[in-house]
Amino acid sequence: METIIVGIGNPVLADDGVGLKVLDRLEERLRGRPGVALTRVCCGGIHLMEAMAGYERAVIIDAITGGGGAPGTLYTFGPDDFSQTRNVCSSHDASLLVALELGDAVGLPLPGDVRIWAVETEDVSTYSEVLTPAVERAVPVVVERVLGDLDSGQPRASRRTTE
Amino acid sequence: MKRISINPITRLEGHGKIEIFLDADGNVANTYFQVPELRGFEQFCVGRRAEEMPVITNRICGVCPEAHHMASVKALDRLFGVEPPPAARKIRELLYMAFFVTDHATHFYALGGPDFIVGPDAPPAERNILGVVRKVGLDVGKQVIECRARNHSIIRMLGGRPIHPVAGLPGGWSKPLTEAERQTAEEAARRNIEFALFSLRLFDTIVLQNPAYVEMVHSDTYCHRTYYMGTVDERNRLNLFDGRIRVVGPDGHEFATYHPADYQAHVAERVEPWTYLKFPYLKQVGWKGFCDGPESGVYCATPLSRLNVSDSLATPLAQEQFERFYEALGSKKIDRRFTPVHHRMATHWARLIEMLYAAEHMLELATDPEITSPRVRNLPQAVAGRGVGSVEAPRGTLIHDYSADSNAILRQVNLIVGTTNNHAAISMSIRKAAEQLIRAGRIVEEGLLNRLEMAFRLYDPCLSCATHSLPGAMPLVVDIRNHSGEYIRSIRREG
Numbered sequence: 001m002e003t004i005i006v007g008i009g010n011p012v013l014a015d016d017g018v019g020l021k022v023l024d025r026l027e028e029r030l031r032g033r034p035g036v037a038l039t040r041v042c043c044g045g046i047h048l049m050e051a052m053a054g055y056e057r058a059v060i061i062d063a064i065t066g067g068g069g070a071p072g073t074l075y076t077f078g079p080d081d082f083s084q085t086r087n088v089c090s091s092h093d094a095s096l097l098v099a100l101e102l103g104d105a106v107g108l109p110l111p112g113d114v115r116i117w118a119v120e121t122e123d124v125s126t127y128s129e130v131l132t133p134a135v136e137r138a139v140p141v142v143v144e145r146v147l148g149d150l151d152s153g154q155p156r157a158s159r160r161t162t163e
Numbered sequence: 164m165k166r167i168s169i170n171p172i173t174r175l176e177g178h179g180k181i182e183i184f185l186d187a188d189g190n191v192a193n194t195y196f197q198v199p200e201l202r203g204f205e206q207f208c209v210g211r212r213a214e215e216m217p218v219i220t221n222r223i224c225g226v227c228p229e230a231h232h233m234a235s236v237k238a239l240d241r242l243f244g245v246e247p248p249p250a251a252r253k254i255r256e257l258l259y260m261a262f263f264v265t266d267h268a269t270h271f272y273a274l275g276g277p278d279f280i281v282g283p284d285a286p287p288a289e290r291n292i293l294g295v296v297r298k299v300g301l302d303v304g305k306q307v308i309e310c311r312a313r314n315h316s317i318i319r320m321l322g323g324r325p326i327h328p329v330a331g332l333p334g335g336w337s338k339p340l341t342e343a344e345r346q347t348a349e350e351a352a353r354r355n356i357e358f359a360l361f362s363l364r365l366f367d368t369i370v371l372q373n374p375a376y377v378e379m380v381h382s383d384t385y386c387h388r389t390y391y392m393g394t395v396d397e398r399n400r401l402n403l404f405d406g407r408i409r410v411v412g413p414d415g416h417e418f419a420t421y422h423p424a425d426y427q428a429h430v431a432e433r434v435e436p437w438t439y440l441k442f443p444y445l446k447q448v449g450w451k452g453f454c455d456g457p458e459s460g461v462y463c464a465t466p467l468s469r470l471n472v473s474d475s476l477a478t479p480l481a482q483e484q485f486e487r488f489y490e491a492l493g494s495k496k497i498d499r500r501f502t503p504v505h506h507r508m509a510t511h512w513a514r515l516i517e518m519l520y521a522a523e524h525m526l527e528l529a530t531d532p533e534i535t536s537p538r539v540r541n542l543p544q545a546v547a548g549r550g551v552g553s554v555e556a557p558r559g560t561l562i563h564d565y566s567a568d569s570n571a572i573l574r575q576v577n578l579i580v581g582t583t584n585n586h587a588a589i590s591m592s593i594r595k596a597a598e599q600l601i602r603a604g605r606i607v608e609e610g611l612l613n614r615l616e617m618a619f620r621l622y623d624p625c626l627s628c629a630t631h632s633l634p635g636a637m638p639l640v641v642d643i644r645n646h647s648g649e650y651i652r653s654i655r656r657e658g
Binding site: 010011012013042043045046050090092093094095098101102103105106107108125126127128 | 202207219222223226228273291293301304308311623625
């Protein structure tokens with residue numbers, strides 16, 4: 001199954017960039033692995049949808065604020081929860097759900113299987129290239145979980161089953 | 164005093180917020196537009212090498228990195244006292260025009276368009292780009308996606324990386340344009356012109372031929388007689404990339420024109436106790452509060468403002484549309500220039516005219532024989548100490564101002580981002596919209612959220628150029644509180 005792994009966030013806004021840090025590690029671990037591509041995107045909505053076009057499975061790694069857990073807590077979301085993470089929507093164009101529907105409507109080959117991993121943040125309002133300690137500690141944990149999930153190859157409910 | 168708060172719902176706490184305070188009679192006393200503070204940008208930059216800035220600053224914002232990259236590179240030209248060769252200037256501008264086309268197209272079809280094409284009172288679930296596609300046909304959706312794809316591919320080709328260009332260097336550009344690349348850009352420009360014309364025809368059919376929408380454009384709700392700012396060339400024609408900054412008064416007379424490096428002589432920043440946002444105003448007029456008119460230093464820098472400061476547009480098809488725009492909106496000519504249009508809803512139309520201009524100018528650049536010259540870099544020889552660079556970002560005049568020591572280590576950094584120019588105007592538009600909807604304690608709940616959102620959506624604010632979750636495509640809550648601050652009720656909309 002062709003998989004795209006997307007790290008999303010702002011790399012100079014402290015914990016907002018956690019998805020990009022996870023992607024850096026995954027890039028090292030997945031180097032040379034067939035069927036897996038990795039990419040970084042800076043904003044959600046239509047742009048994020050476009051980044052997933054052409055793949056059967058998408059794994060998105062983002063930051064979250066107000067998810068309820070302590071900083072560093074990891075959550076996974078499916079299609080119904082897209083608006084909950086920090087960057088998957090764009091206030092400049094569309095939510096990810098709308099963007100995906102648009103992509104489907106115009107015939108882009110979008111993944112049926114989309115999973116979002118989100119890390120609870122502590123600080124997303126200070127310009128910094130460094131994560132806060134709790135979020136930094138979560139990075140290897142997220143990496144292992146994402147890798148484990150990739151390897152398990154468990155088929156999940158398709159994004160389109162609700163239609 | 165009754166207090167109404169509009170927040171993105173809890174899980175997005177800490178992003179944009181609108182608060183409305185009512186007086187004892189239940190009329191709007193004041194409205195406050197707030198965003199969280201992002202701390203430490205200056206400290207983040209000071210001490211770094213100046214040449215890192217085009218890549219760092221384009222990380223500030225995921226939406227307009229190209230604008231930051233260009234303003235930054237232009238500031239570095241000055242800081243290092245080096246002029247880029249003509250081909251480098253043209254390649255920069257070519258990339259920038261591709262960016263303008265895609266950004267304006269996306270805004271129109273995804274944000275501005277839905278209010279007109281689907282309707283301002285349509286359910287929020289339909290008032291988005293999908294609603295537009297359902298209304299005017301699948302082909303429009305395909306065209307928007309194709310427009311984005313071809314222009315992003317031009318940006319990648321010229322800038323060395325998709326979205327976040329890396330090719331800008333002080334004194335030029337890191338790689339010349341090949342003939343094959345030039346042809347690709349030319350083809351994209353031609354298709355951009357077609358798409359811009361198509362979009363203007365669509366606007367014509369759906370908006371201008373619908374009396375209800377024409378009335379909405381003309382309504383007093385979104386009308387402010389402010390000063391306007393934009394960049395013009397030596398013949399006072401719109402220029403999105405380079406030139407002098409021109410300011411015109413509410414009556415249309417030129418108020419000031421200056422080199423971007425002199426911005427501090429013309430613009431001052433007002434700080435208010437209730438927000439971290441700064442409110443720039445015209446220094447020589449003065450700050451008189453959130454009000455319009457010739458006595459108030461509030462100005463606006465948007466697509467509409469840029470047309471208002473221009474005598475004409477430099478490309479033929481856009482010029483035709485420019486004239487049509489002012490004639491249709493009842494503007495008269497003084498000093499060879501149309502008097503300003505103050506109706507802020509016309510910004511959506513102005514944006515499409517700018518898109519056509521950018522597409523036509525992109526074609527001019529792509530067919531310029533000089534653009535494939537291999538000479539794209541002049542090497543910096545010394546550090547000048549200070550460098551100011553500016554461009555017209557889609558959301559307003561963008562200024563990067565750097566000071567560095569003799570080793571080009573940054574000592575001071577100041578940015579005025581496009582949206583910042585419009586903070587006062589945005590607050591005024593929100594207030595006017597609220598006043599229409601809340602009178603004598605009667606709150607028109609129907610459409611309240613969207614009418615308020617429309618007030619700031621037309622500016623497409625990019626707040627702090629880094630917060631991602633503003634009311635817009637986001638879920639919203641309006642909390643209405645009584646005099647004691649207790650909840651009366653809550654109006655909620657899921658995103």
